[in-house]
Amino acid sequence: MTSAQRTSIPWIPMAATALLWGSAFTAIQVALPDYSPAAIALLRMAITVVVLLPCLFLGRIGRLRRADVLRMAAFGLTGMTAYQVLLCAGEESVDAGTAAMLIAASPVFTTVLGMAFLGDRPGPRGLAGLGVALTGALTVAVTSGGGSGSLMGALMVLGAAATQATSFALQKPLLKRYSGAECVFYGSLFGMLPLLPLSPGVVGQVAAAGGHRTLAVLWLGLGCTAMAFWTWSRTLRATTASAASLVLYAVPVAALLLDAAFLGNLPALNAVGGGLLVLAGVAVATVRGAAPRRVRVKGAERAESSAVKRELVGGRR
Template identity: 40%
Template sequence: MKLNKTSLALAATVLLWATAFPAIRVALDGYGPAQLSFLRIAVASLALGAVAPSLGVRRPARTDLWRIAIAGGAGMSAYQLLLNWGEIHVPAGTASLIVAAVPAMSAVPAACFLGERFTPTKAGGSLVALAGAALVAVSGKESGYTAAAWAILAAACSQAVYHLTIKPLLHRYSGLEVAAYAMWAGTALLVPLAPSTVRAVLDAPAGATGAVVFLGLLPSAAGFVIWGYAVARLSVTAATAALYLVPAVTLAASYLWLGEQPRPLAILGGLVTIAGLVLLNKRGSSTKRVQAPRPSPSRAVTPEAPVTEGLPAATRR
């Protein structure tokens, strides 16, 4: 069976984002959560900045700057800070089980603000998925585990805000442009962390720094660009549903890379979450693919460019 480009983009995103969780654990051996957050997205920003001129990345319209600031603040700055702090106490595989609740968190706002259908089946799936995430969050007994797990759940909320915020932008800009705008905005918000990050780089072991570079170039720079390509062509609910595969890949990667074995209760919670997400994405709901307009790199972006946010996904062409 031949896979289309959108399916391949989703598969690549799953693989890249799954490997990020164990890489964060490695990076935390040499960096604090704040320094890791800034350095990771700074590396990604530099990589995107290097390719931006040759790939025709345009300047965004002023009317879109507030949305870009929200995307950068929620999906980059807040997400990195919360996830990195949480993984100090929570194993990588377990963290991925909590973040798997992102599609459930995205479904209701997508129905309210983007016109996507929210059926009783989707409502039930969202509740089941969130219950599973909560079960994972309370599965540990060590000091600091529960607070860190809730911080990771807050990171998942931040990621849900990002997915919803970029959807309207992807009707005017390419996936590369949206990822670059958000990454640059998120990096700018964390600039106050630059001095302490420089000091950390000088003292960190080579393995930890290598993990940060990996995180910046692949899961961040490449991952968010590929994700933008996929979500531009699908509804938010359909695109984020693919992310329920991330925990399975992360658990395997964490076992091979770090030797981690998640607790039985955490695995049970993860299975409940995935069951809820399967229900959330059950056929019969509105998950029609969207053919997003392909912006021309040579065309200037103007504030008068048509906005399609708020329209049902099936009406966009």
């Protein structure tokens, strides 16, 4: 593969990934009238596990090492169980586009956790970006509380962003030994466990739900998780990590457009302004000021690129 091929931007898989991830927020809204937040979370993880199970039998997903069981379980409980339940509960009173803008603040929480527990030092630029992003998130939350949704719902979505950030910190060492598919599979498997006692009630909800509500839940597992992982992996293989990260900024935009197109929801202008502040702050806090130095040794260059991409693989699910 030539250098030009490596740095070309694969617009189709990038756009597909943004649309698939963005559609999750709208799909949750469609499913919620007939399904509880816990039921949506359990069914989404169960569908993901079933879809990826053949990969386990075919050897595409390796066995989980005993030494990594506790960390993988913690990743699943935070990034799968807590994140999805809180997000779904928040979307009971917050529209999909607003929820997507609040989730976009997740990198802020990741940076804060790195400062608190890993000794990371973001520097003046990073701190300024964090301040801008947090201001935007608070603007969105307060606007939601006084308009289309409740403040409690907005706080739940922010809680989902914080749990997602926690899962990123737990997942980072795992990505040195496991692929993104393996983390999604085992994380979903562990994430299902605390919700399994609710299975009888979930079966009852499936039986009573409208067909389009159930299709929305199926889409969450098939489209927003399994298919999105495939398009995201293609994106990472075809371009640089910095170019691939543009997808993360497109997700709230996709969610806003899909929410307006399918559900007719239009967020307040203040909420949109707050969302733009979140994205701007995240960009300032996370994008490095200088481009990384090119490494002459091809093997080392590939290793450096792979390390960055492994961190991005677990960015969304």
